[in-house]
Amino acid sequence: MLSTFLTLSFLTISCEKERLLTDKVDFEELPLNASGLWNGSDGSGGFASGNLFFPNTFNSDYQAWAGFSYTNHTDTVTGDYTNQFSSIAGSGAEGSSKYGVYYYMGVPDTIKFNVPAKVTGLAVCNTTYAFKAMKYGSLFNKKFGGDSGNDPDWFKITITAINQQGNDVGYVDVFLADFRPDDSKNDYIANAWTSIDLSAFGFIKALKIEMSSSDTGEWGINTPAYFCIDNIISVLEKAEE
Template identity: 40%
Template sequence: PPSNFWKGVAAVPSISGFQSGPAYFVNVYDTSFGGFWSGWGYSALNDTTSTSYATNELGCIAGKGFNQSNIYGVAYVGSNEVANRIKLAPGSIPLGFYITNTTIAYRSMQNGDAFAKKFGGTTGNDPDFFKLNLTAWYNGVPKPDTVEIYLADFRDSNNSNDYIIKEWTWVNTSLLGMCDSLTYTMSSSDTAFGFINTPTYFCMDNLSFFGNTVHQMEENNQLLAYPNPCSNQLHLVNNEEQEMSIHIYNIHGQQSAPFILEKNQTFSLNTSNWSPGVYFVQSSTSKQQSAFKLIKQ
């Protein structure tokens, strides 16, 4: 591929992609209508001004990857649902990722272009928005919780609160819990004949996961935890006939001191000083690893 970006295998109908950690980013190349790609590519482009699709389609408005990294992911969200997907190792728990706009999408919303309007309109009062909608799946079933990310939002009555994301911005996905894929759609206030006028691209970097690939807790019932949600105390019961190592992480991946539960032991944790939010409890024996999401009220 070109040294500064990759967006699929041209000239041949194909479904391909690339692997990064436990995530596989899908790319589809379609030869109809002269050929076009959708799904995922990756890029090292640093042009924050050019709106040329020929040279800067995968350019990032932040100029670099997160934390000045050289490579970042770019998604083009088309109508092919096969392409609009990130495949994950079974039992993955995505904690979150960094997101920003492509240069082309950002400049389109900032200034308007031949197809799309300037966000806010001529008066600056139009309640425009550009949004990514993220859904997690497990065993072919969509999970009930979803994540909405506004890449631009002009809906506030106070125009000083209007924004188009320009820097890398953290997106927390921990509420999605365990899943084996992520799918996404985009929506915009700027549409015509049922189609989005705003260029449907976004950039992603540092998709982060809790621990390693783990098995879903309900399948083995090796650790019982109650109550969940908890307030002041959490009770852990080891149902295994062997000792179990316990690790507890917050949504930022920070770990409390690990400890051992002996076989058939019940242990109570004082959680009164924990900050409210989402935690992950990971248990390990010589046979397997498991994890589940815990809510602290």
């Protein structure tokens, strides 16, 4: 079970009548070639699905990407850099074929909404790469809990809601791994999809995404800073007719 901690700023909530429409972003309509992944190599700078736009940065010199991608990969075994695009669950949320993958390069990325919306569900999961790195450690990152199993390690996503005026209205911390509990039996590295309700933020125009880890060094996060995202369900705000 993921730990989530929600922080709200002061919100002004409108009581005006609205015509409400539901939007579900599940990535299933997005095209894939034989590689089974899209990582921004076309230089487009991102992709749209439903009401949302997901930013992407691609460096053609190094064939490196950051921000959002999408995939249908299912490898739950390979725990290294060659397997950036697989969820540890082996599929998208609810067993679906396609899902998004986020890679954090030290600078927040922002999912933009075409129409203001209230997010009632957003599913997240560890990648196989991040899960295995935390569970077993590597030359580049530590095993979570350390040799004793008692190190209070953690790995989290911070999702900040942004309103139509461009102001932050609150954030939620989603822990993909948490070894801080006093009882080590409650330590976990998430291996399944979990949905988060962001409706407390009201109608918003964007979500800012950041990642952080207890295992951080001079050059930033040592833990592979990836997570999977799927089934973003929201209610769209529509002006009165």
